[in-house]
Amino acid sequence: MTTTESNDVEAAEVVVDPNAVSVTINGKQFTARKGDLIIKAAENAGAYIPHFCYHDRMSSVGMCRMCLVEVDTGRGPQLMPSCMFPVTPGMVVETESPASKAAQEGIIELLLANHPLDCPVCDKGGECPLQDQSFSHGPGESRYIEEKRHYEKPIAISELVLLDRERCILCDRCTRFADEVAGDALIQFTSRGNTTEVTTFPDEPFSSYFSGNTVQICPVGALTAKPYRFKARPWDLEEAESTCTTCSVGCRTAVQSSRDELLRYQGVDSDPVNWGWLCDKGRFSFEGVKSDDRLTTPLVRTANGHEATSWNSANAAAARMITDAIAAGGASSVAVLGGARGSNEDAFAWARLAHEIIGTPNVSAQLGDGLPVGVLGMNRATIDQASSAATIILLAPDLKEELPVLYLRLRDAAVKNRSRIIEFAPKATGLTRYAWRTVFYEPGTQADAVSATLARPEIAAQLAKGEVVIVAGRANLAESSAGTTAALLALSTALPEAKVLPALRRGNVVGAISVGMRRGKGGLDSTGILNAAAAGKIECLILVGTDPIADVPDADLARRALAGARRIIAVDTFITDSSRLADVVFPAAAYAEKAGTTTNIEGRVTTLAHKVTVTGTSRPDWMVAAELAQLLGTDLGFGSVDDVTAAIAAAVDGFEEVTAEALEAAANGVLAGVASFDPITTPTVVLGDRNSYNFRLVVSRKLYDQAVGTAHSPSLAKLAPGGAVFVHPLDIARIGSAIGADVKVSAPKATIVLSLAIDDSVQRGTAWVPFNQTGAKIGELIDAAAAVTDVRIESL
Amino acid sequence: MSRLTEDNVRVAHEIISHYPRSRSATIPLLHLAQQQDGYVTNDAIRHIGELVGATSAEVLGTATFYEMFKFEPVGKYLVNICRTMSCALMGGEELMHHAEHRLGIKAGSTTPDGMFTLEHAECQAACTEAPTLQVNYRYRFRVTPETFDALIDDLAAGRLDSEIPAHGTVARIRQHIPAERGVGAVPPEDATNAPSWMTVAEAPK
Amino acid sequence: MTGTTYSHAPGFVAGDRPQIVTSRFEYEDSYTLERALATDGYAGLRAALSRSATEVHDEVKAATVLGRGGAGFPAGTKWGLTPAGVWPRYLVVNGDESEPGTYKDRLLMERDPHQLIEGCLIACYAAGLSQCFLYIRGEMALAQERVAAALNEAYAAGYVGRNILGSDFSLDIVLHWGAGAYVVGEETALIESLEGNRGMPRLKPPFFPAAIGLYGKPTIVNNVETMANLPWLMRNGSAAYTAIGSATSPGTRMVAVSGHVKRPGVYEIINGTTTFRDLLYGAEFCGGIRDNNELKAFVPGGGSAPWFLPDQLDLPFEGRLIGAAGSMAGSGAVMVMDDTTDIPNAALTLTRFYAHESCGKCTPCREGGTWLMRILDRVVAGQGTQRDLDQLLEVGGTICPGDFPHASSERLGLAAVPFPYKMTTICFVGPSAYTPVHSALTLFRDEFEAKLVKRTFIPVTAVSVSETEAAL
Known part of the structure; x- marks a missing residue:
């Protein structure tokens, strides 16, 4: 070592880190970060301070007083709630001094005074902070001989969550979460003092999309989730970290099972993504994986309908269908739809099979409800960038309904005053109440709305304040993507520096498109494929984990496409309206039954855990593709899922860094690079004459609908709100029917009957119908060929 | 039933206009609802939530924190007898025993005719005049069994109707800020300049 | 008419002493604007408006007007704690008088609302507070009516509202009233309540109202009596004010x-x-x-x-x-x-009060206060044991660890332990449930022991065996 070098080292040491705060914790020097709360700094220093109300994703309230420790800031040791005070230079913290311990023991005794100690029959027993901290920091005995508080136990506060008020220690975690994080202040403390309790208002249950988080953060067994109650003891659970693929936010989860049965998903705190939160749909969707209706063996169509068969014969049949199709109509008469619900590996193997072995360019991972793939080639934003941008522009579906945890992140940005939201929407969304400006547009006119808004001086001033992130997706399934695409182009032209976060919904849609499930040169997009099939031009239609009849907005087109396709091969977990029509059905391994990787809207690649044995003989999609490739004469060289992951890294633009080793090493996954895609071209939006169709139709998704995963999760299925047509209250008079009455809703294509409802978040002159709900076949009215859908609403 | 009446909605809007944020009107509006119905109904809670921009649960949480709000009907006259130290030293407990006998009910309940609800109260801020009670928040001082009986007789006979309104009404005079005189409440985020009479140089450091 | 009518000021006893805040009490119509104007009403405001805000603030500082709510912090100093350049700032006047034994603010509101209004105007002028909220205890119907009427008169006469007395000083004073919760007298709970929430105290720091108060903005919370001192102070000056009382506690x-x-x-x-x-x-x-x-x-x-x-x-x-x-x-x-007082019962009346008034936020107060009350209740009812008396002190030790303040006693050979106590709670409601227990047990333990159950057989309870034997 030379003198110069050693000087450099010393010089480096004297540079004062402005964010470093030197403190003493239990006699040891520790460098904490400026702004860290004492409790956090101590934990970082290896000194755990017991607590109940403190949660590092919520504001501190100093309620339970469990985290009292002796702190000396130069005026002598004082007991201070360590969750409320940030570290200051020179602070001396004693977490285990006699005074600290006496305080902690005292609080435990008081918390247990009214706690029922019914641990043997409590779901939380074994993973209960109250139990654990009574053991580690409690006095070991109780001197309390008075009568304990008694309440009816438990009471249902929603369809999913039960509350046992006797166990509750009033830490304010669930109530704070509901108000602060979810924005659904439907549970509250009521009464006062010793009789304080958590309750809902009569007839207004805790119907938050995020209610399950309260169960997870409850530090006692006061809140329990119906799908998990009395199903297991925590010590019998095995767990593996994974990523939720219910939507494309990519929340990290812990998948828990016992005796090879999925029992619970818990949120894992991934700083760039979900902060520990999950939506209820993601949390409880494991029920669908366990469903008795899952496909267990391959099926082939015979004269008697579907019959179970072996994998060998199914593979042979499928390979023959593909060969016959190519012989009959050429490679491009084979089309592959899907891939967005599987892993990157599934999609990559199918993309290779389609593009390279079959040789068709007609491949799509979207279903007529997405955006041109070029959106993924735009200057991509991360969720963190979006939620710290000065301005967030929403040209997107209702994120609370479609990408719930992204909604939480953006809501947080708005309520904490980091960001201002400018929203363009056809009707109010979950974020409207937090938006700085909301511009309501009539479907099809969003580009005009964008141009007019950008011209306003106060908008321009806001946009000049710093980073801008555009969240882009389809707000209305009853119009083509043209209006949104045109508006997005208008925005990106006016704001060339702005980043774009795609709000595409299906779990791995970004991954599937990125690794190749998109049209090749001269190929058709999903609507094109369906039109071609309907016109009898598709000899073989392959559905990879997709159900066009349920998911394509234009239901008639989907039906005609499946009827017109000469041969259909489906890979699916269930028999759906679409796979029912297939000639060969391969049973697919579901979430948690296969390993691999997934890609979220940001392009973040994370791992999927293989936690339980597959259902029946089902196989992961990639394996089905590899087998078929083999039978078609090419070995893809995929012996294991790791081979596929490695092949993606080797072959896919932007995925070079996404290796098994990198994923292993990264706590929060690996951000894939942005590859180049065909750029979006400006579409023309032709709005026809409305004639007598006097309501313009808006169709959008609710979190809970009739989609296959939800429908097979009993706890979630009943939460789907059902169908109706909603209009603005002032438009009711035009229709001449009473609220709740059945009305005829007609479009040029069809007429359906729906019950009439009002919603003042619907704009006048438009009608809103939730997509894919029981009793509301709104897809019958949607015309994929038209820019917008206009309807007439009449009394029966 | 029992949302605020049209007249009371007007009063509610006037009250809300006094505050920079409408949530601040929650307690005054709960009083208004109680004045209307004698107690706070669930419908009123829901209505107040709509008026101030809170969920029903939030309004319920606030309402149940405060003792004056009742969630089921109480007597026309709510008789609160103080039992905190000064009154207890001067015979408050004995007064309560007498009241229970006189009215034939235990503290915390209502006479069958719906006239009187008897409650223990904590310190009424009239400690030098112990023992004290309030009837619908109107004071009586240095109460003896005899003056208590006379009070009950007077109330039952309607002789105090002009002084003591039925339960629910607290103050009978409201503040009205005349439009031409009032400054007007502004949300705090819109009032970030120094007030007119304070130059920045004068502002306290 | 029975009993004492409520329309005058029972309890107030005048004397041959200086009257700073009660000078109008002798008049039957002391609460009217007419009477106020006939007796120097709003002269203090005129005096204040003739000077700059800074000068008025300095005058109040020079007078050392100690806060009359309980903590005794000088008002002028408190006003100066707001962060520079942060607006708006609010005044919240604490008229939620409900501390057991306390009876003064209600008198000042009922008997001289204009004096209070004038005080609020002076404070807001001096400290640049742009809106004033007068929070009156919910159960004080008369005080609310008198203040409402006085405000209506004062607005009409140009003393409150826009361009007061033709100056550029404009202020709204809003009458707000509570609904029955003692803890709301604590200033951060008062702010929560004024925001429409449950009146649960916030932790100081970071929620020092002067920095982060109403709606998160700098807020001065002053007691009614404190405000009532200001008109006299403005009329007579700080020298006259400090000439009364002691150097550390003037007026x-x-x-x-x-x-x-x-x-x-x-x-x-x-x-x-x-x-x-x-x-x-x-x-x-x-x-x-x-x-x-x-x-x-x-x-x-x-x-x-x-x-x-x-x-x-x-x-x-x-x-x-x-x-x-x-x-x-x-x-x-x-x-x-x-000397006729039943000390344990007297202590119970206070402990029960504070247990009842706990907001429920801090565990020691919510659980400990009620626990104290239950034990004490049992002791007073003659069902207590020696163990219960020790238990009272042990539970108290969880709410207030370390030495607890008490008076000296020659009879007991006790030296004083000075105020204040340490506490594991945010506010003083929890410790206050323990205070009477501690005082009574420390100074009059024999009276408790006289009430203990006298029996030779102790039934099995959660008390451990060794302790049961000790009790026998």
Whole structure:
């Protein structure tokens, strides 16, 4: 070592880190970060301070007083709630001094005074902070001989969550979460003092999309989730970290099972993504994986309908269908739809099979409800960038309904005053109440709305304040993507520096498109494929984990496409309206039954855990593709899922860094690079004459609908709100029917009957119908060929 | 039933206009609802939530924190007898025993005719005049069994109707800020300049 | 008409002493604008408006107007704690008087609302506070009516509202009223309540109202009596103000003496020099203990204050001296117990009050307060054990760890432990549930022991075997 070098080292040491705060914790020097709360700094220093109300994703309230420790800031040791005070230079913290311990023991005794100690029959027993901290920091005995508080136990506060008020220690975690994080202040403390309790208002249950988080953060067994109650003891659970693929936010989860049965998903705190939160749909969707209706063996169509068969014969049949199709109509008469619900590996193997072995360019991972793939080639934003941008522009579906945890992140940005939201929407969304400006547009006119808004001086001033992130997706399934695409182009032209976060919904849609499930040169997009099939031009239609009849907005087109396709091969977990029509059905391994990787809207690649044995003989999609490739004469060289992951890294633009080793090493996954895609071209939006169709139709998704995963999760299925047509209250008079009455809703294509409802978040002159709900076949009215859908609403 | 009446909605809007944020009107509006119905109904809670921009649960949480709000009907006259130290030293407990006998009910309940609800109260801020009670928040001082009986007789006979309104009404005079005189409440985020009479140089450091 | 009518000011006893805040009380119509204007009303405001805000603020600082709510922090200093350049700032006047034994703010609101309004105007002018909220306790119907009427008069006459008295000073004063929760008297809980929430205190820091108060903006919370001092101060100047009272506690102060005295009442006393002996025995004050009984103990500063014995009678009513002697001056409320008093029961009336008034936020107060009350209830009912008495002190030790303040006692050979106590709660409601228990048990343990259950057989409870044996 030379003198110069050693000087450099010393010089480096004297540079004062402005964010470093030197403190003493239990006699040891520790460098904490400026702004860290004492409790956090101590934990970082290896000194755990017991607590109940403190949660590092919520504001501190100093309620339970469990985290009292002796702190000396130069005026002598004082007991201070360590969750409320940030570290200051020179602070001396004693977490285990006699005074600290006496305080902690005292609080435990008081918390247990009214706690029922019914641990043997409590779901939380074994993973209960109250139990654990009574053991580690409690006095070991109780001197309390008075009568304990008694309440009816438990009471249902929603369809999913039960509350046992006797166990509750009033830490304010669930109530704070509901108000602060979810924005659904439907549970509250009521009464006062010793009789304080958590309750809902009569007839207004805790119907938050995020209610399950309260169960997870409850530090006692006061809140329990119906799908998990009395199903297991925590010590019998095995767990593996994974990523939720219910939507494309990519929340990290812990998948828990016992005796090879999925029992619970818990949120894992991934700083760039979900902060520990999950939506209820993601949390409880494991029920669908366990469903008795899952496909267990391959099926082939015979004269008697579907019959179970072996994998060998199914593979042979499928390979023959593909060969016959190519012989009959050429490679491009084979089309592959899907891939967005599987892993990157599934999609990559199918993309290779389609593009390279079959040789068709007609491949799509979207279903007529997405955006041109070029959106993924735009200057991509991360969720963190979006939620710290000065301005967030929403040209997107209702994120609370479609990408719930992204909604939480953006809501947080708005309520904490980091960001201002400018929203363009056809009707109010979950974020409207937090938006700085909301511009309501009539479907099809969003580009005009964008141009007019950008011209306003106060908008321009806001946009000049710093980073801008555009969240882009389809707000209305009853119009083509043209209006949104045109508006997005208008925005990106006016704001060339702005980043774009795609709000595409299906779990791995970004991954599937990125690794190749998109049209090749001269190929058709999903609507094109369906039109071609309907016109009898598709000899073989392959559905990879997709159900066009349920998911394509234009239901008639989907039906005609499946009827017109000469041969259909489906890979699916269930028999759906679409796979029912297939000639060969391969049973697919579901979430948690296969390993691999997934890609979220940001392009973040994370791992999927293989936690339980597959259902029946089902196989992961990639394996089905590899087998078929083999039978078609090419070995893809995929012996294991790791081979596929490695092949993606080797072959896919932007995925070079996404290796098994990198994923292993990264706590929060690996951000894939942005590859180049065909750029979006400006579409023309032709709005026809409305004639007598006097309501313009808006169709959008609710979190809970009739989609296959939800429908097979009993706890979630009943939460789907059902169908109706909603209009603005002032438009009711035009229709001449009473609220709740059945009305005829007609479009040029069809007429359906729906019950009439009002919603003042619907704009006048438009009608809103939730997509894919029981009793509301709104897809019958949607015309994929038209820019917008206009309807007439009449009394029966 | 029992949302605020049209007249009371007007009063509610006037009250809300006094505050920079409408949530601040929650307690005054709960009083208004109680004045209307004698107690706070669930419908009123829901209505107040709509008026101030809170969920029903939030309004319920606030309402149940405060003792004056009742969630089921109480007597026309709510008789609160103080039992905190000064009154207890001067015979408050004995007064309560007498009241229970006189009215034939235990503290915390209502006479069958719906006239009187008897409650223990904590310190009424009239400690030098112990023992004290309030009837619908109107004071009586240095109460003896005899003056208590006379009070009950007077109330039952309607002789105090002009002084003591039925339960629910607290103050009978409201503040009205005349439009031409009032400054007007502004949300705090819109009032970030120094007030007119304070130059920045004068502002306290 | 039965009983005492509520329309005048029962309890107030005037005397041959300076009157800073009660000078209008002698008039039957003291609450009207007409009477106020006939007796120097709003002259203090005119005097203030003739000077700059800074000058007015300096005058208040020079007078050392101690806060009359309980903590005794100088108002002028408090106003100066707002962060520079942060607007808006608010004034919240605390009229939620409900500390046991305390009776003064209600009188000031009922009897002289214009004086209070004038005080608020002066404070807002001096400290640049752009809106004032007058928070009156919910149960005080008359005070609310009087203040509402006075505000309506004052608005109409141009004393409140836009361009007051033709100046560029504009201010709205909003009458707000509570709904029955003692803890709302705590300033951060008062702010929560004014925001429409449950009145649960916030932790200081970071929520010092002067920095982060109403709607997260700088907020001054002052007591009604504090505000009522300002008109006189503005009319007469700080020199005249400090000429009354002691150097550390200038001016006068409203003190309510209740309980076993011959003439319980509210007195405006000279601050800092009047002793408890003066108050309890002086001819111009209470005139001695009722029936010429012996004094047993007294609470010097509201229900939250540790108790004093006859040993402390010669202390003046002065915050620091009372603190050193083991209690606090608090809200100016003296509660007197003569030798007929059942001490454990008296303690129970206070402990029950604070247990009942706990907001439920901090575990020690929510659980500990009620626990104390239940044990004490059992002891008073003759069902207590020796173990229960120790348990009372142990539970108290969880709420207030370490030495707890108490008075000195010659009889018991006790030296004083000075105020304040340490606490594991955010506010003083929890400790206050323990205060009477601690005072009574420390000073009169024999009275508790006399009530313990007398039996030779102790039934099995959660008490451990060794302790059961010890009890036998």
